[in-house]
Amino acid sequence: MTSVPASVVRKPRVMSGMRPTGGLHLGHLVGVLTQWVTFCENADAFFEIADLHAYTTEFDDPSKIRDARNEMVAVWLAAGVDPQKSTIFLQSAVPEIGELHVLLSMITPVSWLERVPTYKGQIEALGQSVATYGFLGYPLLQLCDIAIVRGEYVPVGGDQQAHLEFGREVVRRFNHLYGNGRQILLEPQATFSEFREVPGTDGRKMSKSYDNAILISDDEETTTKKVRSMITDPQKLRRGDPGRPEICPVFALWRFVNPLSLNGIAAACRSGALGCVQDKGEFAEELNAYLRPVRERYAEYRDDPARVERIIEEGTARTRAIASEVLADVKDAMRLT
Ligand code: TRP
Numbered sequence: 001m002t003s004v005p006a007s008v009v010r011k012p013r014v015m016s017g018m019r020p021t022g023g024l025h026l027g028h029l030v031g032v033l034t035q036w037v038t039f040c041e042n043a044d045a046f047f048e049i050a051d052l053h054a055y056t057t058e059f060d061d062p063s064k065i066r067d068a069r070n071e072m073v074a075v076w077l078a079a080g081v082d083p084q085k086s087t088i089f090l091q092s093a094v095p096e097i098g099e100l101h102v103l104l105s106m107i108t109p110v111s112w113l114e115r116v117p118t119y120k121g122q123i124e125a126l127g128q129s130v131a132t133y134g135f136l137g138y139p140l141l142q143l144c145d146i147a148i149v150r151g152e153y154v155p156v157g158g159d160q161q162a163h164l165e166f167g168r169e170v171v172r173r174f175n176h177l178y179g180n181g182r183q184i185l186l187e188p189q190a191t192f193s194e195f196r197e198v199p200g201t202d203g204r205k206m207s208k209s210y211d212n213a214i215l216i217s218d219d220e221e222t223t224t225k226k227v228r229s230m231i232t233d234p235q236k237l238r239r240g241d242p243g244r245p246e247i248c249p250v251f252a253l254w255r256f257v258n259p260l261s262l263n264g265i266a267a268a269c270r271s272g273a274l275g276c277v278q279d280k281g282e283f284a285e286e287l288n289a290y291l292r293p294v295r296e297r298y299a300e301y302r303d304d305p306a307r308v309e310r311i312i313e314e315g316t317a318r319t320r321a322i323a324s325e326v327l328a329d330v331k332d333a334m335r336l337t
Pocket residue numbers: 015016017018019048050053141142145146154155156160
């Protein structure tokens with residue numbers, strides 16, 4: 001068998017994004033960014049600062065979105081996302097996305113958008129004030145982010161699956177109406193991380209809005225305090241009581257930070273030899289050691305905004321070159337040229 005030189009094997013195009021709303025945490029780091037780092041090696045990856053999406057719910061606080069932009073990218077870079085091997089871009093600086101959104105809105109039934117579970121769910125959670133036209137169109141804008149670079153694989157959390165399915169339907173409709181037998185747009189596929197849910201200090205999914213998150217920007221003392229406040233097995237009241245590691249969020253977090261220690265900790269917890277106070281103390285140290293290099297690199301990028309902005313500008317220019325071609329294909333298919 002002859003081997004094919006790596007340079008001629010096209011890498012799959014991966015696209016993902018995050019909204020700059022501040023407060024990146026351990027859940028982002030181990031649940032999302034570690035995966036993004038591997039995509040830098042084995043895919044042609046595009047990572048988007050989804051600032052327009054942030055406006056769908058936080059339109060009343062533009063300064064917050066603006067400040068969160070560099071901070072978020074500083075965490076990406078600190079986590080190891082390599083701007084030489086991937087493309088980091090700013091959504092609002094790629095006007096082709098907005099134009100594609102208008103074009104696709106012409107063929108997108110409102111009922112499809114109303115059916116997306118996050119729409120009703122978020123309005124119930126956040127109130128009628130977020131029920132804007134832009135918010136309804138959130139999943140369509142997300143599809144445009146992906147389609148504008150012809151993204152094939154989209155690593156996202158479980159709650160985003162419905163957005164991807166909606167997007168695939170719109171793509172099918174577009175190709176059916178205008179493709180003349182060709183796939184002008186690609187149907188993107190969701191991929192899920194091995195570690196989808198990372199529990200926060202209260203055992204619910206780690207999220208800044210639940211106030212249960214261990215932030216990358218926290219200092220070590222704050223981290224230790226948060227770990228000490230974590231809930232554990234409620235039936236294990238004192239050392240000596242047998243514990244159930246499978247329901248303990250501290251145990252769940254050990255898995256990300258030091259997987260090799262899991263068996264020993266589980267056995268010691270079950271037998272009662274290990275108390276929760278001691279376990280949390282050891283975990284806090286281990287967690288701070290794990291986060292230390294990330295936090296150090298984060299501080300370097302945070303203190304050098306010009307460098308971060310250069311990376312965003314270069315990636316955005318690269319993205320626009322592709323986006324203009326895709327948009328031209330779409331307009332051509334729609335007989336708008
Ligand atoms: N909706 C995504 C989230 O909240 C963020 C996002 C915006 C995104 N555009 C995207 C994710 C495109 C993947 C692809 O997590």
